[in-house]
Amino acid sequence: MSDQDLDQNPNKACQKSTECVHAGAVAQPAALGVNTPVVTSSAFDYRVDHVRYPRYHNTLNHEVVAARVAALESGEASLVTASGMGAISAVFLGLMKPGDHAILLDGIYGGTIDLVTGLLEPMGMRFSTWDGAPDSLPGLVEEHTRLVHVESPTNPLMDIVDLAAVARIAQAHKLISVVDNTFATPLLQRPLEMGFDLVVHSGTKYLAGHSDLLCGAIVGNGELIARLKPTVIRLGSSLNGRELSLLERSMATLAVRVERQSANAGVLARRLGEHGAVETVYYPGLADHPDHDLAKAQMSDFGAMLSFRLAGSVDPDRFLNRLALVRPAVSLGGVETTICQPARTSHAKVAAEIRQRLNINDRLMRLSVGIEAADDLWLDLDQALSDT
Ligand SMILES: Cc1ncc(COP(=O)(O)O)c(C=O)c1O
Structure with missing residues (x-):
């Protein structure tokens, strides 16, 4: 959506339940249908404007769905990935290098723990586990600590983390704060409004909502999302138009x-x-x-x-x-x-x-x-x- 479209968009000040249905939608002068057309092409004429390709996240369906997810999380931009792990792995791989350190909340989703122990630690990244008490977080920060990753509620024990406190401590130590908002959904909890830098999702769960789609998302400010985009593209974590269209339909409800x-x-x-x-x-x-x-x-x-x-x-x-x-x-x-x-x-x-x-x-x-x-x-x- 262009800035002009956004400016003219009466949905700008709508509630989240309205944004579920309308955010990011584009007018279609040719078809005048209420739904976004499904762009099935994976090959586009590169001479028209720029190189368009589904893996580059720049087809119509990518743009509409990414704008809707960003609006729901009150973020500036988002990347809609091929799975939740596609989103989580891109954040770690895009923001850390071997030798860097990150802090992980204890008791989070097993796939994230497996990513850390099975791939990131063998690559030379280092991790500390945090017990969730705000007082003990600053003590875990080291010279090369880059980010802190949490979930709230946690999977599966439903622990709650004080998100505003985490965001505050992360800002004070210049760490990037990341929260997996899969369980809460943006309807019930919006960590970016509490000062978090990035939200990740297994969109497979509530965003898609019908147990028939695998997808994920990363949401944040424009600068961080632009920084992560090359990693997402390199990892090949993208959806095609048909899947994105299904996701758009699901998010409406x-x-x-x-x-x-x-x-x-x-x-x-x-x-x-x-x-x-x-x-x-x-x-x-x-x-x-x-x-x-x-x-x-x-x-x-x-x-x-x-x-x-x-x-x-x-x-x-x-x-x-x-x-x-x-x-x-x-x-x-x-x-x-x-x-x-x-x-x-x-x-x-x-x-x-x-x-x-x-x-x-x-x-x-x-x-x-x-x-x-x-x-x-x-x-x-x-x-x-x-x-x-
Ligand atoms: C909290 C949470 N985060 C991330 C994931 C990973 O998502 P996906 O299976 O879409 O890769 C899951 C999957 O169960 C999850 O429960």
Whole structure:
């Protein structure tokens, strides 16, 4: 979208739920349709303006979807990548070199830990693990520390980090602050407004929302995104027009999905907490969650992800086999409710001693709550829990 289009755009001051549907959209004088055309070409006449190519993120569908993601996160620009790991790896590889150091929040998504231990550390980058307490962060900063990477809520234990404090400390030490906002979505939490430099997403989850697309995003100011773009292009982390069009369609319903999913999650979290077959529920919306007040202050709702630990008497396999509506499946964020054991899925590649320290075992269940009727979901969970 040109600056002129943006200036004339009455959506500029709209709420996020309106931006889900309209941000970045371009007028189409030729077709006058309400939807962005799907640009299927991967070959363009290079003599017309500049070299256009899907991997360079410069087709119409790239530009519209990137503008929408940037608007939702209140960022200046974004890059829509081929997966969440495509986004996360580009940030580390684009901003660090061998010998550099970064700080990682403890207990984050297993794929990010695997990227660090399996690729970045062997390349000579160094990492420290941070326990999430703002007071202990400055002590981890070294001469060559470049960035700090956090998640909030974390996957899978739903810890909450004080994002404004992290952004403040990072700024004071000239570190680039990066947050994985996959679980919260930009509808519920906007870290760039709290002073973060970059937001990353597994768009595969809520942005796409229907368990049928793999994608990711990096959002930030224009300068940082321009700095990261060559790395994203070199890594080949891009989508084609058809996938981008699907993502654009999905984002139109993001606000209504997330609102319904979060309401459902609140209901299920409370009922699970009262069930005798459940030892602990991890959900920031519960008043007894250790970070409930912080979550309330920095999120507009508590999201649709929750975890719970089965009581010792419950056989996890039997519980999972008994479920009829709730589908055991890896991944999350779809319209359908799914459940998984992080020990066997998202954190399977994480070293056993790290899993043990984080208490991620077979009895820990991560629930991604969908848009179904909450009572139907509860009936299913209750019958499976009660029979074990
Ligand atoms: C919090 C979080 N970040 C990043 C990723 C990686 O995303 P993708 O699978 O799209 O590469 C995931 C995947 O589960 C995730 O849960």
